[in-house]
Amino acid sequence: MSAERLTVLVAAYNEADALPRLHPRIDAALRELPGLDARIVYVDDGSRDGTWQVMQDITARDPRVALLKLSRNFGKELAMTAGLDRIEDGAAIILDADGQDPPELIPQFVAKWREGYDDVHGTRLQREGEGWLKRATAHAFYRVIGRLSKTPIPADTGDFRLLSPRALASLKQLRERRRFMKGLFGWVGFNTVAIPYQRQARMAGRSKFNLWKLWNFALEGITSFSTAPLRLATYVGLFTAAIAFLYAVFIIIKALCFGDRVAGYPSMMAVILFLGGVQLVALGLIGEYLGRLYEEVKQRPLYLVDVWQAAAEGVCSPPSTHVEERSHAHGTAIAGSEAPR
Ligand code: UDP
Ligand code: MG
Numbered sequence: 001m002s003a004e005r006l007t008v009l010v011a012a013y014n015e016a017d018a019l020p021r022l023h024p025r026i027d028a029a030l031r032e033l034p035g036l037d038a039r040i041v042y043v044d045d046g047s048r049d050g051t052w053q054v055m056q057d058i059t060a061r062d063p064r065v066a067l068l069k070l071s072r073n074f075g076k077e078l079a080m081t082a083g084l085d086r087i088e089d090g091a092a093i094i095l096d097a098d099g100q101d102p103p104e105l106i107p108q109f110v111a112k113w114r115e116g117y118d119d120v121h122g123t124r125l126q127r128e129g130e131g132w133l134k135r136a137t138a139h140a141f142y143r144v145i146g147r148l149s150k151t152p153i154p155a156d157t158g159d160f161r162l163l164s165p166r167a168l169a170s171l172k173q174l175r176e177r178r179r180f181m182k183g184l185f186g187w188v189g190f191n192t193v194a195i196p197y198q199r200q201a202r203m204a205g206r207s208k209f210n211l212w213k214l215w216n217f218a219l220e221g222i223t224s225f226s227t228a229p230l231r232l233a234t235y236v237g238l239f240t241a242a243i244a245f246l247y248a249v250f251i252i253i254k255a256l257c258f259g260d261r262v263a264g265y266p267s268m269m270a271v272i273l274f275l276g277g278v279q280l281v282a283l284g285l286i287g288e289y290l291g292r293l294y295e296e297v298k299q300r301p302l303y304l305v306d307v308w309q310a311a312a313e314g315v316c317s318p319p320s321t322h323v324e325e326r327s328h329a330h331g332t333a334i335a336g337s338e339a340p341r
Contacts, residue, residue, distance in 0.1 A: 003037040005090025006030075006110065006162075011043045011079035012097035016050040017204035021101050023058050029106040036110065037090070040065045042097075043083040046073035076208075077179045080159060085172065093162040099203035101160035108195055109162040118190035121154060121161035124199040133211065141218045145183075148226040151187040154194060161185060176224075176298040180217075183225040190306060227291030234287065237280025244273030 012019060019042070030038040042055045042065065052069055059065045068083060084092060091113055095101045101122060105132055112120040142155040159181055163171065170188045209217070223229065251266035260266065 002252055003035060005037040005039065006033070007039040007041055007087045007090060007092050008103075008106070008194040009041045009043070009080065009083040009087065009092055009094045011045055011076055011083060011094075011099050012051055012055075013045040013050045013073060013076070013079070013208055014047045014051060015205060016047070018098045018202070019051065019054050019058065021203050022095075022097060022103065023062070025099065026095070026103040026106070027062070029103045032107045033110055034231045035167070035187050039087075039090075040063060041083050041086060042067050043079045044069040045076065045079035046070050064279040067260065076159075077181050080181055081179055084163075084168065087168065089165060092168050094159050096158075096160065098205060100200055101158070102197065103198060105195065105197055112193050112195065113162055113164055116191060117193045118164040118167040119185060119188065121157045121185070121191040121192065121194055122197045123154060124156045124158070124195040125196050126198050130199075130201075137211070137214060137218075141214075141221075145218075145221050145225065148184065148222055148228045151183055151186045151225050152189075153182055153221075153225070154192075157194065158180065158187075160197075161186075164190070166190065170301075170304050172218060173301050176300065178220060178224050180221040183221060187300065189304060227287075229295060230285075230287030230291045231284060233280045234284025237277045237282075237284055239277070240280060241274055241277025244270055244277055247273065 006031070010019075010022070010026075015022075023040075026040060030036070040062070042058070044052045044067070045070075046054060052067075055065075055067050066086070068086060070079060070082060080094060084094075091110075093101060093109055094104060105122065109120045109122075138156070142153070142157075145153055146155060163185075167188050167190050170190075171184060174184050174187065175185075225310055248267075248270035248312075249272060256264065
């Protein structure tokens, strides 16, 4: 077999100042891995500055580089998807264009891949050059989504990660339209390992994500990876109906003992609250079905197989040998892997 292939994928939107500084760093990191057949894919996500020109200048000097230009700005999640779709074999490693995910760590990621890990992700220890508000909201976001989602989404982990060939092939099977990549990576699973790192400040330019965009991104993540919000109506409804019931019992007793001073008001309130609760429960029920429909529409594979270890040939034939010998035959069965390695 030829050398293992590794493709570095960088999605860039208006990064004309950062890319010329990033490329030499990637190049230096790849030089430390002479045994690898290294490639680099830059995706221009509809930049409006000189990013495309900068990318072409880089390609002119480095034949390992492939370029992809999207027709307009589609956002980082789709830009990454477009790039990953074009990586046909080998592993992929995703970096930000601004140098916040240090390319110097590539050899460490590759070492983990060689140890047999499929998803090696960088977990931020510290965020330099980012305000307290961004740090606090990011912190809260990872905790909330970690609670709400059944998919394991590691905290403080961005898109900086290496995917083994089979993890990449699996990810490509997820074709849903609203793509929250951190969740999709988590959904794939396999052997995952975190590499802690210090998040550096941007090399140049400004962050493309303001607070409003981040808020929408968080909503996207929560609604893509959890149907918990749909269930909210059920619980609020049940709570309201229960309170209304207790209140009704209370006013009946009160009216019996002391009379109904504001005629009709207590009973009316009880009826209104109770009906409101019932309506919310009904909405929650619709939400439950909608949630199931939503899961179906995403058309994710039902599961992914890590190892399928077939029984050894001839085990099914009538036992003519001793038990110990048969168990030995089992032990020598060759492990088969469903997904391409
Ligand atoms: N990016 C992109 N398309 C966009 C916005 C951002 O490809 O619409 C890229 C951007 O060029 C960078 C990465 O996504 O490589 C992360 O963006 P940024 O540094 O602005 O986000 P932050 O690090 O502040 O969260
Ligand atoms: Mg950044």
